[in-house]
Amino acid sequence: MKISAYLLEKYNVPVPRYTSYPPANHLTGHFTEADALEMISGSNTTGSPNIAIYLHIPFCRRICHYCGCNSYPLHRNENMDAYVEALKKEIKLVARILDKSRKVSQIHYGGGTPNVLPVSLIASINDLIFSEFSLTGSPEIAIECNPAGMDNRYINGLLSSGFNRFSLGIQDFDPSVLKLVNREIPETDPEILVNYIKGSSETTRVNLDFIYGLPGQTVESFSETIRKASKIKPDRLVTFSYAHVPWVKKNQMVLGKYILPSPEQKAEMFHRAGEILAGMGYMPVGLDHFVLPHDDLWIALQSHQLHRNFQGYCTKRTTGQVYAFGVTSISQLENGFFQNTKDIPAYINTVNSGKIPVEKGIIITPEQKIIRDVINDIMCNKRLNFSEFAQKASISADRLIEVTGYNPESAEDLINDGLIDIQDDELQVTETGAFFVRNIASLFDREFRESERKYSNPV
Numbered sequence: 001m002k003i004s005a006y007l008l009e010k011y012n013v014p015v016p017r018y019t020s021y022p023p024a025n026h027l028t029g030h031f032t033e034a035d036a037l038e039m040i041s042g043s044n045t046t047g048s049p050n051i052a053i054y055l056h057i058p059f060c061r062r063i064c065h066y067c068g069c070n071s072y073p074l075h076r077n078e079n080m081d082a083y084v085e086a087l088k089k090e091i092k093l094v095a096r097i098l099d100k101s102r103k104v105s106q107i108h109y110g111g112g113t114p115n116v117l118p119v120s121l122i123a124s125i126n127d128l129i130f131s132e133f134s135l136t137g138s139p140e141i142a143i144e145c146n147p148a149g150m151d152n153r154y155i156n157g158l159l160s161s162g163f164n165r166f167s168l169g170i171q172d173f174d175p176s177v178l179k180l181v182n183r184e185i186p187e188t189d190p191e192i193l194v195n196y197i198k199g200s201s202e203t204t205r206v207n208l209d210f211i212y213g214l215p216g217q218t219v220e221s222f223s224e225t226i227r228k229a230s231k232i233k234p235d236r237l238v239t240f241s242y243a244h245v246p247w248v249k250k251n252q253m254v255l256g257k258y259i260l261p262s263p264e265q266k267a268e269m270f271h272r273a274g275e276i277l278a279g280m281g282y283m284p285v286g287l288d289h290f291v292l293p294h295d296d297l298w299i300a301l302q303s304h305q306l307h308r309n310f311q312g313y314c315t316k317r318t319t320g321q322v323y324a325f326g327v328t329s330i331s332q333l334e335n336g337f338f339q340n341t342k343d344i345p346a347y348i349n350t351v352n353s354g355k356i357p358v359e360k361g362i363i364i365t366p367e368q369k370i371i372r373d374v375i376n377d378i379m380c381n382k383r384l385n386f387s388e389f390a391q392k393a394s395i396s397a398d399r400l401i402e403v404t405g406y407n408p409e410s411a412e413d414l415i416n417d418g419l420i421d422i423q424d425d426e427l428q429v430t431e432t433g434a435f436f437v438r439n440i441a442s443l444f445d446r447e448f449r450e451s452e453r454k455y456s457n458p459v
C-alpha cells in the first residue's frame with residue numbers, strides 16, 4: 001500500500017490525534033477541585049468499574065529535542081523522595097473516595113522517564129497501591145523506560161515489584177540519529193535488555209517504541225532499524241510519526257535548523273516498516289501499532305474490544321476509568337477529564353495540604369459522549385455501523401448524524417479517494433485509509449470543524 005503524493009497533499013493537514021475525545025486542548029481552567037472530587041465519586045457508579053492507575057514521573061536525565069511528552073530535566077539535587085511522597089499522598093486522597101469493591105486492572109508508569117527513579121522508590125509506590133486497592137486476577141503492570149540507564153539489576157527490581165510489561169523507547173538504533181536529537185545512547189545494547197526481560201517469565205511482555213520523521217533518518221536507515229527490531233521479537237512495536245508542534249513544545253524548535261524527512265519520505269518509512277513487520281509475523285493494530293498474534297491488542301481487535309486512552313491503544317478488558325497521579329497527568333473518567341498542575345513545587349505543596357492538584361478539566365456532555373464513542377470505534381476498529389451504533393446508544397440514526405455533524409458529501413470525497421467504503425449502513429476504513437484514520441474520524445467531530453484550534457499533521 002503506497003500513499004500517493006495526491007493523497008498526502010490533500011490529507012496531510014492539521015487534525016487531532018484522538019488519543020481522547022474531546023482532545024486534551026479542550027480542557028479549561030473553569031474546573032475546580034470540587035468538580036474533580038464530584039467526578040471521582042460519580043465514577044463509582046457510572047462507566048467501567050475497573051480502575052486503571054496512571055503515574056506520571058516527569059523527570060529525564062536529558063531532554064530529547066523531539067520530545068512531545070511532559071518531561072522536565074532532572075536537576076542535580078532534585079528531591080525525588082519529596083515527589084514520590086506527594087504521589088503517594090495523592091493516591092491516598094483519591095483511594096478514600098473510591099468504592100472499595102472496585103478492582104485495579106491496570107497500573108501504568110509513564111513520563112518523562114520513570115526509570116530515573118531508584119527502583120526502591122518505584123517498588124514503594126506499587127506496595128502502597130497493592131495495600132490501598134484490590135486487584136483483578138491478572139492486572140497489567142507496565143512501565144515506560146529509557147534503555148539508557150537500564151541494567152539487569154534494575155530490571156530485577158522492577159520484576160520483583162510486580163511489573164509484567166516493559167515499554168522501551170528505542171526511537172532509532174542509529175546512534176547518529178540519536179546524537180542529532182540529543183538522545184542518550186544506551187550503555188547496554190537494547191537487544192540484551194529485551195532478551196533478559198523476556199527470559200524472566202513467559203508472561204512478561206516487551207514493547208518497543210520508534211519514531212519516524214526525525215532528522216538524519218532516511219527510508220533505508222529507518223527500515224534497517226525496524227529490521228533489527230523485528231529480529232529482537234518484541235511482543236509489540238509502535239512506530240510513531242514524529243509530531244512536530246514547536247508552538248507547544250519549545251524544545252522542538254532546535255530541530256528547525258534541520259531538513260526533516262518530507263511527508264512523502266515519512267509515508268514511505270511507514271510503508272516499508274509495515275512490510276518488514278508483516279514479513280516477520282506482526283499484525284497491524286490501530287494507527288501505528290504492530291503486534292505478535294498472541295498479543296492482547298490483536299485478540300481484542302478481533303472482538304471489537306480494542307480501546308484507546310491517553311496512554312495509547314489498550315483493551316476494554318484491561319483498562320477502565322483512568323485515575324492519574326503526578327504533575328500534568330490527566331484522569332480520564334466516564335463523565336470527563338481533568339489534568340493536574342504542571343508545576344512540580346505547586347503539585348507537592350497542594351497535595352501536602354490535602355488537596356487534589358487539579359489545574360483544568362472538562363465535563364463531557366451527552367452529545368460529546370456519542371462523538372467520543374464513534375471516534376473510538378473508527379480509531380480502534382476502523383469501522384462504524386450506523387444503525388448498530390445508534391441502537392447501542394439508544395438514539396435514532398438522524399440524531400447520530402445531527403450530533404456528529406456527519407456530512408455524506410465529505411464522505412463521498414473520501415470514498416472517491418479510496419480511504420473508506422460504505423456499504424449496507426457500515427463505514428469501513430480501507431487499507432490506504434488506515435494511514436489517514438485521524439482525518440476519517442474527524443468526519444464525525446463537529447467541534448473540530450467549527451473551531452480554530454491548532455493540531456499537528458497526521459504524517
Ligand SMILES: C[S@@+](CC[C@H](N)C(=O)[O-])C[C@H]1O[C@@H](n2cnc3c(N)ncnc32)[C@H](O)[C@@H]1O
Nearest residue numbers: 067068111112113144145146169209240242243
Ligand atoms: C515517555 S516516552 C517513553 C519513555 C522514555 N522517556 C523514553 O524516551 O524512552 C513516550 C514515547 O513517546 C514517543 N514520543 C515522544 N515525543 C514524540 C513526538 N514528538 N512525536 C511522536 N512520538 C513521540 C517516543 O517514542 C517515546 O518513546
Ligand code: SF4
Nearest residue numbers: 060063064067071112
Ligand atoms: S523522549 Fe523520553 S527521554 Fe526523551 S525527553 Fe521525552 S520523555 Fe524524556
